[in-house]
Amino acid sequence: MSDVTIYHNPNCGTSRTTLALLYANGIEPTVVEYLKAGWTRPQLEGLLKRLGRSAHEVLRVRGTQAHELGLTDPRASDAALIAAMILDPGLVERPIVVTPKGAALCRPADLVLTLI
Template identity: 50%
Template sequence: MTIDVTIYHNPECGTSRNTLAMIQNAGIEPNVIEYLKNPPSREQLIKVIADAGLSVREAMREKGTPYAELGLDNPDLTDEQLLDAMLKNPILINRPFVITPLGTRLSRPSELVLEILPETHQGAFTKEDGEQVLDAGGKRIV
């Protein structure tokens, strides 16, 4: 299937790898942006966060980042200050963001990506941790 899908991906992250694999399981080869190597522009980042329905703070990653050391837990910081920090340290951008014609999601957990993919899954899908997400018919297991 040819639909335009973009994933802001970190190959070191299991959630990001699972999300990419689910997109591919739908028969889609997405545009993969390794955002740590090619960070989004300020405008792109603002748009992705807004389109996903998140606040700037909700789009930040704390675990495994300099979040605490930079004092980013300070509730008085403005969105502009948080965006500055994310652009200076892209590891602070939570992952993976996925953009499709059906919507934009921060795919945490990874199966949130299913909400914005067409129903074209090619069989079962099991995450790296062994959790089965799709059955043999490509239908979501709830």
């Protein structure tokens, strides 16, 4: 399966484990280091749609300024969260894996096995 993409943070243990599971299953994914590459609005909106999740559900709070920026407020709109995620890519939880079978936020890492 060569049409697999992982949105990866090499500093994250769960992300590294997920990538290792893909490799262990013979999959050579496209690895997108989103902290370097950044996000676009269409890209994030497309991922959220594929995931079937809201921006609130993929917001990374731990180790970010999400709370200080008011992004954890349930009244914060998805549009506001997406705008913040574009400015600070680290506000997106990781890793996200996309395959022909679907997409998932792979926390825990073994969730990736449902996509391959």
